[in-house]
Amino acid sequence: MIATLNGIDIDLKTSAEIDAMHEAGLVVYEAHMAMRDAVRPGVSTAELDRIAETVIRDHGATPVFKGYPKKDSPDFPASITASINHELVHGIPSPDRILKEGDIISLDCGCTYNGYVGDSAYTWPVGEVAPAVMRLLEVTEGALYEAIRAAVLPNETKDVSLATADYVQRHGYSVAREYTGHGVGKEMHEEPQVPNWWPSGPKARRLNFVSVPLRPGMTIAIEPMVIAGRAELRELSDKWTVVTRDRSLCAHYEHTIAVTEGEPIILTRP
Ligand code: MG
Numbered sequence: 001m002i003a004t005l006n007g008i009d010i011d012l013k014t015s016a017e018i019d020a021m022h023e024a025g026l027v028v029y030e031a032h033m034a035m036r037d038a039v040r041p042g043v044s045t046a047e048l049d050r051i052a053e054t055v056i057r058d059h060g061a062t063p064v065f066k067g068y069p070k071k072d073s074p075d076f077p078a079s080i081t082a083s084i085n086h087e088l089v090h091g092i093p094s095p096d097r098i099l100k101e102g103d104i105i106s107l108d109c110g111c112t113y114n115g116y117v118g119d120s121a122y123t124w125p126v127g128e129v130a131p132a133v134m135r136l137l138e139v140t141e142g143a144l145y146e147a148i149r150a151a152v153l154p155n156e157t158k159d160v161s162l163a164t165a166d167y168v169q170r171h172g173y174s175v176a177r178e179y180t181g182h183g184v185g186k187e188m189h190e191e192p193q194v195p196n197w198w199p200s201g202p203k204a205r206r207l208n209f210v211s212v213p214l215r216p217g218m219t220i221a222i223e224p225m226v227i228a229g230r231a232e233l234r235e236l237s238d239k240w241t242v243v244t245r246d247r248s249l250c251a252h253y254e255h256t257i258a259v260t261e262g263e264p265i266i267l268t269r270p
């Protein structure tokens with residue numbers, strides 16, 4: 001059912017649709033767990049992609065990233081994005097990108113199953129990593145759960161954004177401002193947008209940030225992207241991979257959730 005909230009059309013899902021999205025989310029979860037088990041020094045990001053795609057196709061689901069279009073770029077060629085160390089998002093899997101001891105690897109994966117999409121991301125340590133690096137991963141995951149806790153009535157999307165930003169800043173890191181969480185359902189990217197920060201006062205209007213009230217049946221992907229250094233990004237010449245300009249480490253966690261009358265339901269895990 002489409003609800004128009006603050007001028008934005010949002011597809012609110014029925015409980016049957018939310019169940020269908022959970023099915024899709026569980027396929028994504030299984031793909032992630034298979035990749036997690038395979039992450040180790042010496043494995044290539046192409047191998048992780050193959051593992052995820054196999055899980056997805058074995059379920060009769062479709063990788064939603066593969067062939068994903070982007071203006072002025074080639075379509076995305078793989079089923080996951082695999083971003084190493086200072087790569088934040090959208091890294092292209094390759095047989096030449098081999099994980100090393102002490103790296104971190106951000107893996108984002110989505111699939112369509114019975115017409116509905118699940119979308120989630122994790123950052124894993126490769127072998128043993130420094131305690132400061134582990135802390136970055138823990139804070140990023142913590143920001144995700146803090147944001148999910150804020151996804152309750154009568155909050156608005158802005159409250160979810162601010163919960164993320166406040167948590168990250170309190171722990172001494174920055175959020176990526178250019179990439180946002182989003183509605184998800186029949187498509188990977190639906191309304192509303194759920195940024196990881198929120199500009200204050202009139203700036204929000206100037207930047208076209210629109211906060212919408214949360215409603216039961218709203219399904220959104222919440223995805224904090226956290227940077228240990230300065231929050232300045234650039235895109236590599238492959239037209240996809242996004243990296244931090246100062247080459248500082250960054251991490252990315254994501255779950256697809258459903259807003260309810262009570263606690264949110266996390267759809268991309270059991
Ligand atoms: Mg994602």
Ligand code: MG
Nearest residue numbers: 119221223254
């Ligand atoms: Mg997403």
